[in-house]
Amino acid sequence: MPTYLLRRTLTALPTLAIISLIIFLILALAPGDPMSEFANNPAISEEVRANIRRVLGLDQPIPIRYVKWAWAFVQGDMGYSFTSRSPVVGLIVQRLPTTLWIVGAAYILSALLALPLGIISALKRYSMVDQGITTLAFMGISLPPFFTGLLLIIIFSVRLGWLPFIYDSTLAVTDWSSLIQQLRQSVMPIAVLVLFQTAVLMRYIRSSLVEELPQNYVRTAYAKGLSQFVVVWRHILRNALIPVVTLVALDIPTVFTGALITEQVFRVPGIGALLIDSILRNDTPVVMAIAFIYAILVVLFNLLADLLYAILDPRVQLNR
Numbered sequence: 001m002p003t004y005l006l007r008r009t010l011t012a013l014p015t016l017a018i019i020s021l022i023i024f025l026i027l028a029l030a031p032g033d034p035m036s037e038f039a040n041n042p043a044i045s046e047e048v049r050a051n052i053r054r055v056l057g058l059d060q061p062i063p064i065r066y067v068k069w070a071w072a073f074v075q076g077d078m079g080y081s082f083t084s085r086s087p088v089v090g091l092i093v094q095r096l097p098t099t100l101w102i103v104g105a106a107y108i109l110s111a112l113l114a115l116p117l118g119i120i121s122a123l124k125r126y127s128m129v130d131q132g133i134t135t136l137a138f139m140g141i142s143l144p145p146f147f148t149g150l151l152l153i154i155i156f157s158v159r160l161g162w163l164p165f166i167y168d169s170t171l172a173v174t175d176w177s178s179l180i181q182q183l184r185q186s187v188m189p190i191a192v193l194v195l196f197q198t199a200v201l202m203r204y205i206r207s208s209l210v211e212e213l214p215q216n217y218v219r220t221a222y223a224k225g226l227s228q229f230v231v232v233w234r235h236i237l238r239n240a241l242i243p244v245v246t247l248v249a250l251d252i253p254t255v256f257t258g259a260l261i262t263e264q265v266f267r268v269p270g271i272g273a274l275l276i277d278s279i280l281r282n283d284t285p286v287v288m289a290i291a292f293i294y295a296i297l298v299v300l301f302n303l304l305a306d307l308l309y310a311i312l313d314p315r316v317q318l319n320r
Contacts, residue, residue, distance in 0.1 A: 008306070012299045019295045024066045027284045069288070079285035088289045091274060098169060099270035102186060103255045106193035113198045118205025119232060125210060133202070140199025145192050149265035152188045163188055169269040189266045193259055197251070204247050208240035242309055249305035253297035
């Protein structure tokens with residue numbers, strides 16, 4: 001196991017280096033100029049713009065800029081935002097709690113709902129229960145988040161007036177009243193994400209279980225007199241969850257980057273909204289930091305998924 005971890009780590013490092021280089025080149029060569037916001041400002045002369053460009057390091061060749069950025073990133077310095085002049089780390093840390101609350105809570109609820117629904121749908125396949133659950137899952141997958149979000153806003157905010165449709169990031173939870181307000185403004189964005197993610201996870205779980213149910217080891221377990229609960233939880237799930245683990249490993253890093261569309265619909269000031277605003281403003285340091293952190297998380301959780309394979313299925317052997 002230690003040898004396998006070391007080998008995967010040594011493989012991941014050059015992979016991340018190549019990813020960072022590609023992201024940096026794409027952003028550096030993309031159309032748009034971070035100094036465009038000063039173009040129509042007569043108070044800022046060409047000399048001042050040149051000085052700003054020099055201070056930000058935009059006057060240097062791309063290879064030098066990349067090496068400086070990579071070395072600073074390794075040391076924990078992600079640079080400064082071109083638009084707000086604030087440290088990128090501070091901007092991410094400021095937005096991260098909101099994203100973890102909305103997207104993280106939605107993902108946990110989705111997993112808690114998808115697992116029992118997927119199991120019931122697989123065990124009751126082709127029944128009315130299975131058809132009902134499958135229909136709801138197809139609806140959840142088919143409806144785009146922006147449509148679901150707008151629909152909830154029209155129903156629960158405009159028509160009924162029950163829930164606020166704009167997220168208040170200044171709200172501080174200090175008592176029961178503020179906690180209720182926090183929950184009320186979080187209900188709709190979380191519900192939108194839960195609807196879609198539950199449908200995706202449930203379909204994967206159901207499909208994996210259906211493939212495992214006809215296997216010989218399942219018939220043997222039933223022949224020994226084991227109950228359906230024991231057969232499902234102790235035998236089938238360990239094998240059926242392997243493809244689901246891969247899906248979850250790829251999805252969990254999105255908890256960091258946030259829900260781009262949902263955050264825009266409900267004005268949630270999370271990392272997703274920060275990423276969209278930074279792209280529109282050509283704020284390269286912020287976009288680069290968020291994109292590369294996402295790449296790091298994807299590599300790490302893929303490694304974690306590989307380790308979980310051996311735990312879930314003893315037939316899987318890690319190369320030593």
